[in-house]
Amino acid sequence: MPTIAEQAPARASLLYDPKLRAIVYQVVLTVAVVFVVYTAATNAVANLRAARIASGFGFLNTTSGFDINQTLIPYSAAGSTYGEAFIVGLLNTLVVAAIGIVFATILGFTVGIARLSKNWMIAKLAMAYVELIRNLPLLLQLLFWYVAVLAALPGPRQAVNVGDMFFLSNRGLLLPAPILHTGARLIPAAFLIGIVATFVFARWAKRQQEATGRQYPVGLAALGLILGLPILVWLLIALFVGNPITFDVPRLQGFNFRGGMQVFPEFVALLVGLTTYTAGFIAEVVRAGILAVSKGQTEAAGALGLRPGHTLRLVVIPQAMRVIIPPLTSQYLNLTKNSSLAVAIGYPDLVQIFMGTVLNQTGQAVEVVAITMAVYLTISLATSAVMNVYNRRMAIVER
């Protein structure tokens, strides 16, 4: 792009010297920005002093004095600090985002593929879903799930009962709570070992195939290692030590449930809302990605004698993924950022706890806003850094 700096300098007057002009422009902008920031900062200091609001990050060590109903770490109003409240909020945000991403991916891919289905009815249904979800504000959808669906569910006594194990009522979802006994930790360990072993085996099998042309049953091996190994460990422990995991099933007692694990309605509403909303966008990403693979690729695969299943797995999907993954990641980021709407339905996420309660109690707006934004910025920038590396690796090498 040409700027003044690029044009051939005719050394007539200093006023028309492009280099000098460039420097002047940049200095002016810097001075303006510094001036605005400086004025804002001095005003803020004066205003805070006038309002007798403390500054600095010391408040993180002060006792919080408010309760949070959903915590993943031990937390109490009397004994915990604002710093711990921050961690509770952060963890709640991350949990809902992580689970939401998993479900949204599954639902989004299903709907996206359904939109391309040869079955006219399935394709139109998927289209109706996508159009409806994408054209309504997320906040409205969250309120709908929370107020019009979950709050309208029957009370605990008339709860929707699935096999005396799961209960859905206006108190949320009750699940059997696992109780871990001796040796229970070995099961997730076996699961992790299974995953690692599968990766190692898959790499070895791929190298063998490239070298000798022999194929190994990677899928079966993965199933055996990832699922079979933990089950085997479970059975062994159950046989020799005693059942490592028992379940505490929720029971109706009086007007409420006892035991079990309670998933609060706020969490359910937020999760359902975020999942269905993001799935609508992921579906479009997936559809665009698959359509981006040119028809010639499928035809060429057919000409080579590949079956439709192989064509899809070996030719279409690897190329579609290259197109899908960057926008998919930005949808994941959107989901994480959108989880901040939790504040509207009272799920204690980072924004609700920190920018809501803590900010109101301490009044330290600058510090609280800075910390909260820094969290989201870190997540976003870290993701885009990873994506840049990925894009560089995946970019089609041309000549």
Added chain:
Amino acid sequence: MNVATDTFRFVRAQEIDAAPPPSLVRGPLAWIRENLFSGPVNTILTLIALYLIYILVPPILRFLFIDAVWTGANRDACRPEVLKQPVGACWAYVANKINYFVYGSYPAAERWRVDLFFLLLAVGVGWMLWLGAPKRTLGAIYFFAVFPILAFILLTGSGWLGLAPVPTAFWGGILVTIVVSTVGIVFALPLGVVLALGRRSKLPVIRMFSVIFIEFVRGVPLITVLFMANTMLPLFLPEGMTVDRLLRPLVGVAIFASAYMAEVVRGGLQAIPKGQYEGAMSLGLNYWQTNVFIILPQALKIVIPGIVNTFIGLFKDTTLVAIVGIFDLIKTIEASRVDPVWSAPTINATGYTFAAIFYFVFCFGMSRYSIAVERRLAAGQHR
């Protein structure tokens, strides 16, 4: 004759039966067979789809129309125990509250000003969006300069025109939703263009500031920007200066939207071939002349669909101002659905359905428009 080649030759000895006529390939029956029941998997999918339609559509229709209550003055009209029949949507409630949903608490005597504002806006939007409209440059000047000033005078009131002042605390409903999204687009587009040019500038300091601003705003959720505008804007101003309650989220929305708009515009700038710049340079145009007369008119035209899509996102995101206490459409529904005069079981669902219809009509309309423009612009690329 060579016997060896004859073994490869096959001549049928007797006539075979004629092949059956081809099955129906046209008409609705053939279409159904081809698209819905072409194989076992397809048939199962069709049955699943039919089942989904069966469990979803009848209850929705019952709620919206068959069991709906259309007239009534209070909650008795919509209570099943009073009516002795199931009750769907309580449209009587929407009809009763419609003025609140549209104008908020704007004084009844002054509501014509809001209507006039809607009309002026419609003229501006129509002028901008109709690609074949006459004098579109004039339209842009009207929309981005004349209209905002007119709207401001009209809505807030002014002494020397005899318009009674109406504090923004009385504004509400669809009026606020439209005001927030209009202010968002009117400020975001020019700001976005400047930021996009800044990001592509050769001057490192200007580029750095643009990148920092864009990436910072795009990296945080809108709700945090709104909270920041709400709590920190008053802090940054000199003591004693207050910012209007409605103005704070407006600033937040404008900042937020401009960063997204900048990225859309940048996409358009990147699509302009280098020859255009070189052509402009060879004519002796300077940086601003090149951009204003050569590059931007082409770039902005390419990104009209992107701009409209960003605007759809902005329009949906305006609902978040409800969280910081501004009475937009969502907030007016939240406030009125707990009104004891209208306490009935389906009031919540009715309120949300009304809002859903409003947002869907606007967003779907805009997205159709953007697709149509995309197609029209793409038509020129195909030869």
